[in-house]
Amino acid sequence: MTTSDSDKCWGECMDVAVEVACRAGKVVQEAVKHEKSVSTKSTPTDLVTEADQQVEELIISTLRDKFPSHRFIGEESSAAGEKCILTDSPSWIIDPIDGTCNFVHNFPMVAVSIGFAVKKELEFGVIYHCFDGTLYTARKGHGAFCNGVRIQVSKEKDVSKALILTEIGAKRDPATLNIFSGNIMKLLSAPAHGYALTYGLHCWDIAAAAVIIREAGGVVIDTSGGPLDLMSRRVVAAGTHEMASYIVQQLQPISYERDDSDPGVQK
Incomplete structure (x- = not known):
């Protein structure tokens, strides 16, 4: 083809x-x-x-x-x-x-x-x-x-002028809650808030939105800073590369089973 x-x-x-x-x-x-x-x-x-x-x-x-x-x-x-x-x-x-x-x-x-x-x-x-x-x-x-x-995302590079949205997801064991709370405290104490912060996403939560964000001029990457892996359940989305880079540097990752783990989806 x-x-x-x-x-x-x-x-x-x-x-x-x-x-x-x-x-x-x-x-x-x-x-x-x-x-x-x-x-x-x-x-x-x-x-x-x-x-x-x-x-x-x-x-x-x-x-x-x-x-x-x-x-x-x-x-x-x-x-x-x-x-x-x-x-x-x-x-x-x-x-x-x-x-x-x-x-x-x-x-x-x-x-x-x-x-x-x-x-x-x-x-x-x-x-x-x-x-x-x-x-x-x-x-x-x-x-x-x-x-x-x-539509187009904001190209604001000064993250102190942006907003933060958080959502914890369905996994709420003590270790996850501890990391989540630590990440929130770290972000709120820094002069930079400009992104959506969510946890435990699956490929079906990410796929459509990732295309829309990218085509609107935004950035969608892995939490390591590398390319997005749809099945990894790890994603950072932001309006600019500067904002995405800041997020990657600030957060402590939470471990989740991949969506392609066998058998089926492991939560």
């Missing part, structure tokens, strides 16, 4: 991703109105609902019908024991309800997230905000958009 052919093919795949993300988002909107059947996965704060499973099935079955040779990595199928392996094949990386805890509590920060990778490189990402219908899209080399309007 030539570069031109693959560019056209991935563009068509993205069009389908937008369509199915919007359809899935409507299902989530309807599910919010009804009583939810909730259970837990790895921890009491790692929630799953019937809607998560139904929406993932809708997305994967729709995509598989159109692209039978492609591979699929979904949060709920991985939690159910399917191996979470990223190969060189065209691969869809899906979070059917990104923000399940928010969904359970009717807090309006819930999205459908679909990323797409070829040869382990991210090609595009689609994120549909289920409550207000906001659609974020990005394709490698084609820019990032919000409802069709091009």
Whole structure:
């Protein structure tokens, strides 16, 4: 396949991703109105609902019908024991309800997230905000958009003029909480706050957003400062290289099992 052919093919795949993300988002909107059947996965704060499973099935079955040779990595199928392996094949990386805890509590920060990778490189990402219908899209080399309007990250290099967002994730054992608290204290005592700080992300949490951030001019790297490894569960995202470098230097990493550990996903 030539570069031109693959560019056209991935563009068509993205069009389908937008369509199915919007359809899935409507299902989530309807599910919010009804009583939810909730259970837990790895921890009491790692929630799953019937809607998560139904929406993932809708997305994967729709995509598989159109692209039978492609591979699929979904949060709920991985939690159910399917191996979470990223190969060189065209691969869809899906979070059917990104923000399940928010969904359970009717807090309006819930999205459908679909990323797409070829040869382990991210090609595009689609994120549909289920409550207000906001659609974020990005394709490698084609820019990032919000409802069709091009977007760009702030290029502020003075991190003391930026903001900090933190989220601890589902893993809350004493060792993790201790490192998290230490990192927060270190960051808050320094004259530099300009990034989002989260813990325990999986590939389906990262894939779509990483493309959007990069295409909006931002930086997405490993916590070591090297290239992003989607399956490592380690990521730093920032508006500029200067900010990303600062974060890498400040934080003490927390150890997580890789998403491609066998069997399935280890929390």
